[in-house]
Amino acid sequence: MSSQPTPPSTGTNLDPWYNTYADRAAGLSVSEVRALFAVASRPEVVSLAGGMPYVSALPQDLVVDAMNRVMVEQGPIALQYGSGQGVPKLREHILEVMALEGISGSVDDVIVTTGSQQALDLVTKLFINPGDVILAEAPSYVGAIGVFRSYQADVEHVLMDDDGLIPDALRDAIARVRRDGKTIKFLYTIPNFHNPAGVTLSAPRREEILHICRSEGILVLEDNPYGLLYFDGPPPAPLRSTEDEGVIYLGSFSKTLAPGFRIGWAIAPHAIREKLVLAAESAILCPSAFSQLVISEYLETADWKKQINTFRGVYEERKNTMIAALSEHLPDLSWTNPNGGFYVWVTLPDYLDSKQMLPRAVKELVAYTPGTAFYADGGGRNKIRLSFCYPTPEQIRLGIRRLTTVINGEIDLLETFNATGPLQTMRPERSFTAPPPNLG
Amino acid sequence: MSSQPTPPSTGTNLDPWYNTYADRAAGLSVSEVRALFAVASRPEVVSLAGGMPYVSALPQDLVVDAMNRVMVEQGPIALQYGSGQGVPKLREHILEVMALEGISGSVDDVIVTTGSQQALDLVTKLFINPGDVILAEAPSYVGAIGVFRSYQADVEHVLMDDDGLIPDALRDAIARVRRDGKTIKFLYTIPNFHNPAGVTLSAPRREEILHICRSEGILVLEDNPYGLLYFDGPPPAPLRSTEDEGVIYLGSFSKTLAPGFRIGWAIAPHAIREKLVLAAESAILCPSAFSQLVISEYLETADWKKQINTFRGVYEERKNTMIAALSEHLPDLSWTNPNGGFYVWVTLPDYLDSKQMLPRAVKELVAYTPGTAFYADGGGRNKIRLSFCYPTPEQIRLGIRRLTTVINGEIDLLETFNATGPLQTMRPERSFTAPPPNLG
Numbered sequence: 001m002s003s004q005p006t007p008p009s010t011g012t013n014l015d016p017w018y019n020t021y022a023d024r025a026a027g028l029s030v031s032e033v034r035a036l037f038a039v040a041s042r043p044e045v046v047s048l049a050g051g052m053p054y055v056s057a058l059p060q061d062l063v064v065d066a067m068n069r070v071m072v073e074q075g076p077i078a079l080q081y082g083s084g085q086g087v088p089k090l091r092e093h094i095l096e097v098m099a100l101e102g103i104s105g106s107v108d109d110v111i112v113t114t115g116s117q118q119a120l121d122l123v124t125k126l127f128i129n130p131g132d133v134i135l136a137e138a139p140s141y142v143g144a145i146g147v148f149r150s151y152q153a154d155v156e157h158v159l160m161d162d163d164g165l166i167p168d169a170l171r172d173a174i175a176r177v178r179r180d181g182k183t184i185k186f187l188y189t190i191p192n193f194h195n196p197a198g199v200t201l202s203a204p205r206r207e208e209i210l211h212i213c214r215s216e217g218i219l220v221l222e223d224n225p226y227g228l229l230y231f232d233g234p235p236p237a238p239l240r241s242t243e244d245e246g247v248i249y250l251g252s253f254s255k256t257l258a259p260g261f262r263i264g265w266a267i268a269p270h271a272i273r274e275k276l277v278l279a280a281e282s283a284i285l286c287p288s289a290f291s292q293l294v295i296s297e298y299l300e301t302a303d304w305k306k307q308i309n310t311f312r313g314v315y316e317e318r319k320n321t322m323i324a325a326l327s328e329h330l331p332d333l334s335w336t337n338p339n340g341g342f343y344v345w346v347t348l349p350d351y352l353d354s355k356q357m358l359p360r361a362v363k364e365l366v367a368y369t370p371g372t373a374f375y376a377d378g379g380g381r382n383k384i385r386l387s388f389c390y391p392t393p394e395q396i397r398l399g400i401r402r403l404t405t406v407i408n409g410e411i412d413l414l415e416t417f418n419a420t421g422p423l424q425t426m427r428p429e430r431s432f433t434a435p436p437p438n439l440g
Numbered sequence: 441m442s443s444q445p446t447p448p449s450t451g452t453n454l455d456p457w458y459n460t461y462a463d464r465a466a467g468l469s470v471s472e473v474r475a476l477f478a479v480a481s482r483p484e485v486v487s488l489a490g491g492m493p494y495v496s497a498l499p500q501d502l503v504v505d506a507m508n509r510v511m512v513e514q515g516p517i518a519l520q521y522g523s524g525q526g527v528p529k530l531r532e533h534i535l536e537v538m539a540l541e542g543i544s545g546s547v548d549d550v551i552v553t554t555g556s557q558q559a560l561d562l563v564t565k566l567f568i569n570p571g572d573v574i575l576a577e578a579p580s581y582v583g584a585i586g587v588f589r590s591y592q593a594d595v596e597h598v599l600m601d602d603d604g605l606i607p608d609a610l611r612d613a614i615a616r617v618r619r620d621g622k623t624i625k626f627l628y629t630i631p632n633f634h635n636p637a638g639v640t641l642s643a644p645r646r647e648e649i650l651h652i653c654r655s656e657g658i659l660v661l662e663d664n665p666y667g668l669l670y671f672d673g674p675p676p677a678p679l680r681s682t683e684d685e686g687v688i689y690l691g692s693f694s695k696t697l698a699p700g701f702r703i704g705w706a707i708a709p710h711a712i713r714e715k716l717v718l719a720a721e722s723a724i725l726c727p728s729a730f731s732q733l734v735i736s737e738y739l740e741t742a743d744w745k746k747q748i749n750t751f752r753g754v755y756e757e758r759k760n761t762m763i764a765a766l767s768e769h770l771p772d773l774s775w776t777n778p779n780g781g782f783y784v785w786v787t788l789p790d791y792l793d794s795k796q797m798l799p800r801a802v803k804e805l806v807a808y809t810p811g812t813a814f815y816a817d818g819g820g821r822n823k824i825r826l827s828f829c830y831p832t833p834e835q836i837r838l839g840i841r842r843l844t845t846v847i848n849g850e851i852d853l854l855e856t857f858n859a860t861g862p863l864q865t866m867r868p869e870r871s872f873t874a875p876p877p878n879l880g
Contacts, residue, residue, distance in 0.1 A: 015711030028718040079698035258519035271455030278468040
C-alpha cells in the first residue's frame with residue numbers, strides 16, 4: 001500500500017500524483033528551449049527553426065472543391081466512424097503515390113495513420129520493450145527520438161557522412177550493441193533529404209545497408225516524408241522498393257499536400273501490418289474519415305503531381321537562397337547542401353554551443369533549432385538545423401544576416417575572454433531538448 | 441544474439457518477426473468475432489451491434505457552411521500544423537459545452553485529442569506499468585479494455601447494479617487488490633448511460649465513490665461521451681464537477697456532432713495535463729487543425745444545443761422502440777432501460793452463451809455484441825449488448841423479432857437435447873473478443 005500516492009488533499013507536493021506515473025513517463029520531459037520557441041513564434045522573429053510546409057503554395061480552391069464534393073456525395077460516410085486500417089479508396093490512391101517512388105504493394109499492406117508520427121508511435125509500441133535498442137542516424141529526427149524515449153528504448157546513433165548512413169559504422173554499432181548483450185529491434189532511417197542533416201543515402205549504400213540488415217536479421221523502419229520534394233532529380237529508390245519483408249515504410253501527406261489533415265501511412269510486411277492495425281484501433285479507433293475522403297477526392301480530381309512540382313520549385317528557390325546567404329556571410333562555416341526536403345545542417349566552430357547561443361539569437365530576432373535536439377546522447381552541441389521551408393527568400397536572407405551577427409558576436413566574445421580553455425571543461429549535456437511539434 | 445530474429449529469407453515462419461515484438465504486443469489479438477462482424481455489416485443484416493451515431497440527423501449544410509468559412513477565413517491555419525494541446529479557441533468552446541454539464545475549468549486544463557479514445561490511450565500510457573491494476577465497472581467499454589491490455593494492465597472489475605458502480609464493491613476490490621500486493625493506478629468509470637450496461641451512477645453514489653477514491657488516493661478516469669444525450673432529464677453532475685484534482689475527465693464530439701472529425705478532449709489536473717500534452721505530441725505531434733477549426737466554427741455559428749436536442753429525440757424514440765419490442769417478444773428476459781446514450785444490456789438465461797449464438801443470429805440477419813467483449817475476465821457469457829443508436833425504429837423492431845427467433849430457437853435446441861448438464865462443464869473463456877472499432 002505504500003506505493004499508492006498520498007491523497008491529493010495533502011497539498012504539500014506540487015503534483016499529488018507524482019508517484020503514480022508509469023516508469024516510461026520519465027521519458028516525457030519538458031524541453032528547456034520550449035519557452036524560448038514560444039517567444040520565437042512572434043512575427044518579428046525570422047524563424048529558421050520550424051518544419052512547417054509552405055501551405056500557402058497550395059491553391060485553396062482545390063481543397064475546398066474536394067471538401068464540398070465529399071460532403072455532397074459521401075457526407076454521412078465522411079462524418080461517421082470508419083475502418084481502423086483506413087478508407088480503402090485512399091489506400092489505393094496511396095499506392096499510386098508510392099508508384100512514383102518505385103514502390104509497389106497491395107492495398108492490404110497500407111495502414112492510414114494520424115500523420116506518419118502516429119505510425120512511428122505504433123511501430124515503437126509494437127516492438128520496444130524497455131532497454132531495447134533502436135539504431136538511428138547521428139543526428140536523427142527529434143520527433144522520433146521523443147517517441148523512442150517514451151517507450152524506454154535506448155537509441156544508438158550511427159554515423160553519417162554526405163552520402164548518408166555509413167555501412168561500416170552500422171556494422172560496428174550492431175557488433176557493439178550485441179557485445180553489450182542488448183537487443184536491437186530495428187534501424188530507423190530517413191534516407192532522403194535527411195531531417196535534420198539534409199543528406200541523402202547513396203544508391204550503393206542502400207543495397208549495402210539492406211544486405212547488412214538482412215543478414216543480421218534487423219528490421220528497417222524507413223521514414224520518407226520528403227522523397228517527392230527533390231530539386232535536381234529524384235533520389236535513389238526507397239529501401240522498400242527492393243525489400244518488402246524486412247522494411248516498414250512510412251509516408252505522409254503533410255509535406256506534399258498539407259499537415260492540417262494529419263494523414264500519413266505505413267506500408268508493412270503482412271504479419272506486422274495486422275498487428276499495427278490492432279494497435280491503431282486501440283489508440284484512436286480509426287483515422288478521420290473526413291480527412292481521408294477529402295485527400296482521396298483531391299488525388300482523384302486535382303493535378304496533384306503538378307502541385308508537388310510547384311512545391312519543389314518553392315523549396316528549391318528557398319534552399320538556393322539560404323545556401324547563397326550562408327556562402328556570402330558565413331564562408332568559414334560548413335553546411336550540407338540538400339537536393340530536396342526542408343533542412344540545412346550547419347557546423348559551427350567546435351567551441352560554440354548552439355543551445356547556449358539561442359537566447360542571444362532570439363534577441364536578435366532569428367531562431368534555429370540547436371543540434372542537441374537531434375541526438376539522444378548529448379551530441380550536436382556545435383550544430384544547428386536551419387529550415388528553409390516556411391520563410392520567404394527575403395526572410396531567409398534577413399535571418400541569415402541576423403544569424404551571422406549572433407555567431408560572429410559569440411566568436412568575438414569567446415576570443416575576448418580567451419574562453420577556449422574553460423569551454424573544454426564543459427560536459428556534453430544529455431538532456432533532451434525537443435522543440436514543440438510545430439517547430440520540430 | 442540469440443534474441444535476434446532469423447532473417448526474413450528463411451521463410452519457414454509465417455511471421456519472420458515473431459520473436460521481435462514487445463511483450464505488450466501479446467495484448468493485441470485478433471477478435472474471434474471479427475470475421476463475423478464483417479459479414480454482419482452487409483446491408484441485409486440488421487445490426488444492433490454497432491456504436492455508430494446516427495449522423496444523418498445532422499443537417500449537412502451546417503457542417504459545409506462551417507468548413508467553407510474556415511477555409512475562406514483561416515485556410516492556411518487549417519491546413520498547417522497546430523499546437524499539441526489543441527487550438528485555443530476550440531478549447532474555449534469545449535469549456536462552454538462543459539458548462540452545460542456543470543463543469544468549470546481553465547482553457548489551460550483542456551487537451552484536444554484524436555477522439556476520446558486517444559485520451560484513454562495517453563492516460564494509460566502515462567500511468568500504467570505492466571501488472572498495474574485498473575479498476576473498471578463490470579462490464580466496461582470494450583475499447584478501454586483493449587487499451588488497458590495493450591499496456592499490460594490488469595483490469596479488476598467492480599460490480600454494478602441499476603444505480604451504477606456499487607460503493608461497497610469498490611471498497612472490497614481496493615482491499616482485495618492491495619492485499620495481493622498490487623498497485624492500483626486509477627478507477628475507470630462511465631457514470632452516465634453506461635456502455636454497455638445502460639445504467640447511470642446515482643447522485644449519492646457519486647459522492648460516496650469520490651470520497652472512497654480521495655481517501656484511498658486513487659485517481660478517477662471519468663469517461664462521459666453520452667452525458668448530454670439524456671432522455672427524461674439530465675443525469676447527476678459529473679464527478680469532475682465537484683473534484684478537480686483527483687479526476688481526469690474525457691469528453692467527445694463523436695456523439696453530439698460527428699465521429700468523422702475524430703475530436704475529443706481530456707480535462708486533467710494541472711500537473712497531469714502537462715504530461716498528457718507531451719505524450720500527445722509524441723504520439724501525433726498535434727490533432728488536426730482543420731477538424732478543430734471546423735468544429736469551433738460550427739459551435740460559434742450553429743445552434744448546436746438545438747442539434748443535441750434533435751439527437752436526443754432520435755435516440756429516445758429508438759430506445760423506446762427497442763424496449764417495447766423486447767417487452768413484446770422476449771418478456772421472460774431482463775434488460776436495462778437507459779435514460780440516455782446508445783445501449784440496452786440484456787441478460788439471457790444462464791445456460792445460453794451469447795458468443796456461441798452469434799453465428800446463428802447473423803444467419804438470421806441480426807447482429808449484436810456478445811457480453812464477453814466487455815469483460816477482461818471471461819464474464820458476460822449470457823449477456824448481450826443491443827445498440828439502438830444507428831438502426832431506424834422499423835429496423836429495430838425487425839431486428840428484435842429476428843433475435844427472438846434466434847434466442848427461442850437456441851432455448852428449444854438446448855431443452856431438446858437436455859443440454860444443461862454438458863453446458864455446466866464449459867469454462868468461461870478468457871479470450872478478448874473486441875469487435876472492429878466501427879462496431880464497438
